[in-house]
Structures are given as structure tokens and as C-alpha cells.
Amino acid sequence: MRLVFLMIVLTAVLTCAAFALAAEPIRIGAVVSATGPASFLGEPERNTLQMQADALNAAGGLLGRPVEVVILDDETDVNKAVLAVDRLLKKDNVAAVVGPTVSGNSLAVAPKFAAAKVPLVSCAAAEKIVRPVSPWVFKTAQSDRLAVARILSHARKAGYKKLAILTVSDGYGQAGREVLKEAVPAGGFELVADEVYGPKDTDMTAQLTKIKGTAPDAVICWGTNPGPAVVAKNRVQLGMATSLYMSHGVASKKFIELAGESAEGLLLPAGKLTVADQLPASDPQKALLLDYAKAYEERFKVPASAFGGYAYDGLALVAKAIADGNDASPAAIRDNLEKIKDFPGISGVFRFSPEDHNGLDETAFVMVTITGGDFRLLAD
Known part of the structure; x- marks a missing residue:
């Protein structure tokens, strides 16, 4: 009887897994400078996104659907960043985009997201990316x-x-x-x-x-x-x-x-x-930071960097917005990103609001x- 029960449970698990794999994936785009002058920033971002996508899917995806992260390399070139974003928005129909890596590229593509009504979570630092606030543009890197x-x-x-x-x-x-x-x-x-x-x-x-x-x-x-x-x-x-x-x-x-x-x-x-x-045990980010550093080094055989952390936070915030709203549509992701509070990430503890799309303070x-x-x- 016990064996029959276990077989029923196993069958149910496999059926659910097969259903999840058969479901339409939640497609999230990413534009990173994996090559070119800023590759020391973009390569760890690309690696991190690949690692996170695998972890999300191993845990069952989001909303019972697999997560597909479409990662494009802009080669640290602003024109290629523009082309990459156009492809993600018009061909791949992504629900959100993480990146670009560098400030110039992020500033160049930001207007496209307001027009497309798709959220962008930039990995670049320039304050101008989020000031003045654009409803569709966020960023994870700490502001200058x-x-x-x-x-x-x-x-x-x-x-x-x-x-x-x-x-x-x-x-x-x-x-x-x-x-x-x-x-x-x-x-x-x-x-x-x-x-x-x-x-x-x-x-x-x-x-x-x-x-x-x-x-x-x-x-x-x-x-x-x-x-x-x-x-x-x-x-x-x-x-x-x-x-x-x-x-x-x-x-x-x-x-x-x-x-x-x-x-x-x-x-x-x-x-x-x-x-x-070297952080005190009371620091709200310490456990996550150590876990990320360990997982990254085990997989890629090099130390993790804060730059990869910008991409980690970008995808983690998008995933949280989807989970919190139980909705993977671009508009819902945007709305729920803006509601995220006290969320420990790699770059700091995020507290977004309609007036603040970076969500970090000096303690980051x-x-x-x-x-x-x-x-x-x-x-x-």
C-alpha cells in the first residue's frame, strides 16, 4: 500500500513537472556587455543571469511556468545595445529587460521602454537613468x-x-x-x-x-x-x-x-x-552575499564581483515582482516592482517607490x- 501511495505521489510530481515544462515560458530579456571594453562588468552579469535562470527553473520556475532568460551581448557598443533592445521588445516579446551594463547604453535605450510599456531594470550606475523618474525604468546599481x-x-x-x-x-x-x-x-x-x-x-x-x-x-x-x-x-x-x-x-x-x-x-x-x-553577522545582506559568492565561484571558478550582483538583483527583483503579483505581464511587473520594500539584494536593501526607482541609500x-x-x- 505504501509503495502504491509513493507511486501515486511520484506520478503527480512528474505530471506537475511535465506541465510546468510544457507551459509557455516567462521570457525575460537581458542586454550585457559580455565583450568589449566593459566585459569585466558584463561577463559576470551574463554568468550570473545564466546561473539564476537555472536555479529558478530547478525550483519550478515562476507561476508554474519555466523562465527563459534571453541574454544578448551589446559588445559595449551603444548602437548594438539599441539593436539588442529592439530585438528583445519586437521579436522576443519579453516581459521585462535586465541591463544594459553601462550607463551610456542604458541612457540610450531607456526611452524605448516607456514607448513599449515594458519595464527595464538597468545594471548601470548613472543617476540620470532614474532621475527624473520614468515609470518604466528602474536600476540596481548604486547611484553615483x-x-x-x-x-x-x-x-x-x-x-x-x-x-x-x-x-x-x-x-x-x-x-x-x-x-x-x-x-x-x-x-x-x-x-x-x-x-x-x-x-x-x-x-x-x-x-x-x-x-x-x-x-x-x-x-x-x-x-x-x-x-x-x-x-x-x-x-x-x-x-x-x-x-x-x-x-x-x-x-x-x-x-x-x-x-x-x-x-x-x-x-x-x-x-x-x-x-x-568582513561584515558583522547582523548585516541583513551578509548571508545572501556569502551564498552568492560561493555559488558563483563553484560554477565559474573565479571570484564573484559586485558587477555580477547588479544583474542578480535585476532578475531577482523582476522574479519577486512576478511572484508578488501572481502576474507576468509587463504592466503588472512594473506596478509590483514599485511596491517592493526591504528586499535584501547583492547591491543593498531595496525600497522602491513611485518617487525612487533605485531604492537604495548610502548604506549600500x-x-x-x-x-x-x-x-x-x-x-x-
């Missing part, structure tokens, strides 16, 4: 303003008065520069130098020499690899002892590899994943320094 606030808080405690900035001329750098030019003087600091470099520049000695002549207390460099590593090396070559802050755009081991010994002693705001094992960042070739958490 939050990172700048962390840097200036540290600089204030260190007693610094005169600050210089050195920013890259791409979308990420331009967005950061705007915030820095506003926040530095507003925070009571003197902005003594404002220098810019190109994303393909291989020597920033000229800019650093000008900065050195203004005698700042500290320099803030805003960019993503490889430029900031060049800045770090040129600083050492020029014998500059001035404190150097980097942006959260270099919060990965790749930056330390590129900068080598020149990275020693640098300061930056970083997502908590960077120093997850911690200040770290680079010591002995690794990141070390600094006390608040």
Missing part, C-alpha cells in the same frame, strides 16, 4: 550620488579641505563628474582642479601634473577599468603622496591586477560583496582600502 556621499564623508573625517577630480569622458564619468561638481562645494570643500581623460587614454601624466600643481588634500578619480589603473600608476611615477579616492566602478580584483602595487593604499566606496566575509556602500593586494573594510 551615494558613492560620492561616502567619499566626501570619509574626506571630511580625514580633515581634507581641498579636493581635485579626474573623470573619464564616457557616460559613467560624465554622470559622476556632474555629481562631484555639485556635491564637493556643497559639502564645504574647495574644488581646486577638474580634469578629464578619454576612455582610451593610456597616460594621464599631464592631468595629474596639473592637479599636483593645485596642492589638493585628496584626488577623486571617477572611471572604470582600465583608465583608473593608469591613473594609479602615473600617480606613483610622479611621486604624488596625495590621497587618491577611486569610484565604485573599480571595485573588483581586476582593478588590483591592473594597477599592481600602485593600488596599495587607495580608497573607494564599494558594494558589500567586496568585503562580505562601505568604504574600503586596498592593502596587500586585497580590499579591507574601513570602520565608519
Whole structure:
């Protein structure tokens, strides 16, 4: 009798599984820079999305339906990002899109989502992606303003008065520069130098020499690899002892590899994943961060990065919106994304609202320094 009962249960389970597999999949799009200059950001995003899709389907999918994540590579090219989004919206008929990876590409494609009435959850940092708020556009990466606030808080405690900035001329750098030019003087600091470099520049000695002549207390460099590593090396070559802050755009081991010994002693705001094992046990993100880091490294044989975390959060938030609303339509996903509160992710604890489509605050960042070739958490 027991055997018959077990066979009935097994048959029911297999029938449900077969039904779920036969059901129309929930199709979610993703555009990432898996190749090109920003591949160090986009590759971990692609890997993470693949890992998450497998985990979701192994757990039964969503609403009894399998999840299909259609991942396209924009090669860090804005025109290819536009083409990828067009395909996802018009051909693949996705319910939502995660990405793009970089700010310029995200800003370029954002208007398409309002027109299509499909939600976008960007993985890029620029504040302009969600300010002013577009009803259909969200993002998971911490905003530049939050990172700048962390840097200036540290600089204030260190007693610094005169600050210089050195920013890259791409979308990420331009967005950061705007915030820095506003926040530095507003925070009571003197902005003594404002220098810019190109994303393909291989020597920033000229800019650093000008900065050195203004005698700042500290320099803030805003960019993503490889430029900031060049800045770090040129600083050492020029014998500059001035404190150097980097942006959260270099919060990965790749930056330390590129900068080598020149990275020693640098300061930056970083997502908590960077120093997850150093967090107190009371931190609401710690368990998730450690689980994600372990799963990623076991599958891909390389350490997880905060950049992959942006994609993790994007898909996790879309999945939660679908589950909470019991509805996978684009309009329902949008409405339920906006209602998400106190949701621990990789990038922070998300609290969305109609007025805030990033949903993070300054606590999403911690200040770290680079010591002995690794990141070390600094006390608040």
C-alpha cells in the first residue's frame, strides 16, 4: 500500500513537472556587455543571469511556468545595445529587460521602454537613468550620488579641505563628474582642479601634473577599468603622496591586477560583496552575499564581483515582482516592482517607490582600502 501511495505521489510530481515544462515560458530579456571594453562588468552579469535562470527553473520556475532568460551581448557598443533592445521588445516579446551594463547604453535605450510599456531594470550606475523618474525604468546599481556621499564623508573625517577630480569622458564619468561638481562645494570643500581623460587614454601624466600643481588634500578619480589603473600608476611615477579616492566602478580584483602595487593604499566606496566575509553577522545582506559568492565561484571558478550582483538583483527583483503579483505581464511587473520594500539584494536593501526607482541609500556602500593586494573594510 505504501509503495502504491509513493507511486501515486511520484506520478503527480512528474505530471506537475511535465506541465510546468510544457507551459509557455516567462521570457525575460537581458542586454550585457559580455565583450568589449566593459566585459569585466558584463561577463559576470551574463554568468550570473545564466546561473539564476537555472536555479529558478530547478525550483519550478515562476507561476508554474519555466523562465527563459534571453541574454544578448551589446559588445559595449551603444548602437548594438539599441539593436539588442529592439530585438528583445519586437521579436522576443519579453516581459521585462535586465541591463544594459553601462550607463551610456542604458541612457540610450531607456526611452524605448516607456514607448513599449515594458519595464527595464538597468545594471548601470548613472543617476540620470532614474532621475527624473520614468515609470518604466528602474536600476540596481548604486547611484553615483551615494558613492560620492561616502567619499566626501570619509574626506571630511580625514580633515581634507581641498579636493581635485579626474573623470573619464564616457557616460559613467560624465554622470559622476556632474555629481562631484555639485556635491564637493556643497559639502564645504574647495574644488581646486577638474580634469578629464578619454576612455582610451593610456597616460594621464599631464592631468595629474596639473592637479599636483593645485596642492589638493585628496584626488577623486571617477572611471572604470582600465583608465583608473593608469591613473594609479602615473600617480606613483610622479611621486604624488596625495590621497587618491577611486569610484565604485573599480571595485573588483581586476582593478588590483591592473594597477599592481600602485593600488596599495587607495580608497573607494564599494558594494558589500567586496568585503562580505568582513561584515558583522547582523548585516541583513551578509548571508545572501556569502551564498552568492560561493555559488558563483563553484560554477565559474573565479571570484564573484559586485558587477555580477547588479544583474542578480535585476532578475531577482523582476522574479519577486512576478511572484508578488501572481502576474507576468509587463504592466503588472512594473506596478509590483514599485511596491517592493526591504528586499535584501547583492547591491543593498531595496525600497522602491513611485518617487525612487533605485531604492537604495548610502548604506549600500562601505568604504574600503586596498592593502596587500586585497580590499579591507574601513570602520565608519
